[in-house]
Amino acid sequence: PWKGLRTYISPFNIAFSYCFSVLTDTCSVPVSEIITVEETEIDEKHYHSGKWQKMAKPYAFTVYYVKRARRHRWRCSHVTFWCTEEGLCNQWIQTLKELLEKLTCRPKHLLVYINPFGGKRQGKRIYEQKVVPLFNLASITADVIVTEHANHAKDSLFEINIEKYDGVVCVGGDGMFSEVLHGLIGRTQRDCGVDQNNPKASLVQCNLRIGIIPAGSTDCVCYATVGVNDPVTSALHIIIGDSLAMDVSSVHHNNTFLKYSVSLLGYGFYGDILRDSEKKRWMGLIRYDLSGFKTFLSHHCYEGTVAFLPAQHTVGSPRDKKSSFHGAECRQKKRLGSEEVEEWKVIQGKFLAINAANMSCACPRSPKGLSPAAHLADGSSDLILVRKCSRLNFLRYLIRHTNQDDQFDFAFVEVYRVRKFQFTSKHVDDEDGDLKDLGKKRFGQICSDHPACCCSLPNSTWNCDGEILNNSAIEVRVHCQLLQLFARGIEETPTQEALS
């Protein structure tokens, strides 16, 4: 009994496989990717035109669903089904709505934080114009807080009644996401009586998922977990209730909690870029290019000791050719147990960069990331040590972040998959995180052993997901799957047919 502009809907598919087929387009949409179903009013003009004239008054409903577009983008598409029997039409609407009701993973009420100053300062506009219409369509309600200062989102998560929400959404960049995750993890630990200052404490997993609407400068967490920085795609992942578990690293200094990290924890090159770029925030996105160029030219290396505990429990290695961020499963060879003998490895040297990547750290600047095979949710981090080398070699290393060549295939680059690590600079911090010798800090210190080695600054700072840490000596531990995102990892690219 069904006629459509280009469509026919088979009741058998609904009944038996929970999916419907638009047969003329040979396209199949799982119910889990239907956004909503609405009764459709047929306007008189449409009804009296063309082929519908011959039909009795038609009844119709419209199915809104997720459609895959190019480069991991998702779009909201719709198809309208028509028939002449009102009862049958209502039955279809009812049945589809009941199926959607059963999808309990979908959020109904969200808490949204918008950083109005992130990235190109478009957070509010992006949320209102691109996200709100989709949330309305999906009947998702939201309490929206536009932040008024740094740490507003984090602090409010310690006070707000979070139980009434099905998730927290942040509109901004990696710094904004970092704030929200600190609020959420911190709140969860406080409520469960866990002391974050204890580096050995077992942290409690957070119940609420976080959604990221990218509106920042790098948006690495969004890019590496969704495959693209696109607000509409992210909103659709939130609406259909996707879940992706993520490891979180805790960073301590002298038994004091400093920060959590989910993407890049970088000392040396990336720490220096961040420190310099924060002064240029007014420049917007270009600040990272300028600071990147300046930091590259300065070519500082830093002397210190890295001690790490190799991850023996994980499957795969950082040198694997295939990127492993497609799936979200926890890839552990064996469960972490107290009986496992801890064998720390110690490496001393002069480093241009020390990077710990909990995930690939893919972003538009580096589409496969700092560690393409890093796994999001296996309880490990990829520790990359870039030793002192010539500028030319360092440039060759950086260029490999932007192409398909192996960035670890250099004699001066080492990579280890680790569960924990510690770093101590040769120039130790004092209790306040300042250098003991303030004179050295202010005017720099030329390395007496090697005057030409560019060790003009004794210490760098850590870039922790885009936030500066003031202590160079840190102790890092990866907590397996501490957090959940509204995402699903990067899907295999669909065929051209599937996209058409």
Ligand SMILES: CCCCCCCCCCCCC/C=C/[C@@H](O)[C@H](COP(=O)(O)O)NC(=O)CCCCC
């Ligand atoms: C010859 C050209 C070589 C260029 C190599 C570029 C390699 C870039 C890799 C970038 C990895 C970025 C990891 C993510 C960091 C973000 O957390 C952080 C904050 O993001 P946001 O809050 O959204 O601003 N971004 C950075 O630290 C910027 C690094 C920029 C490096 C040029």
Ligand SMILES: Nc1ncnc2c1ncn2[C@@H]1O[C@H](COP(=O)(O)OP(=O)(O)O)[C@@H](O)[C@H]1O
């Ligand atoms: N209203 C606000 N005013 C000033 N800073 C803010 C505000 N809201 C959030 N922040 C801070 O801005 C920093 C950068 O935010 P982010 O959204 O990551 O933008 P970007 O990607 O451009 O760095 C974060 O450290 C966050 O704590």
Ligand SMILES: [Ca+2]
């Ligand atoms: Ca990991």
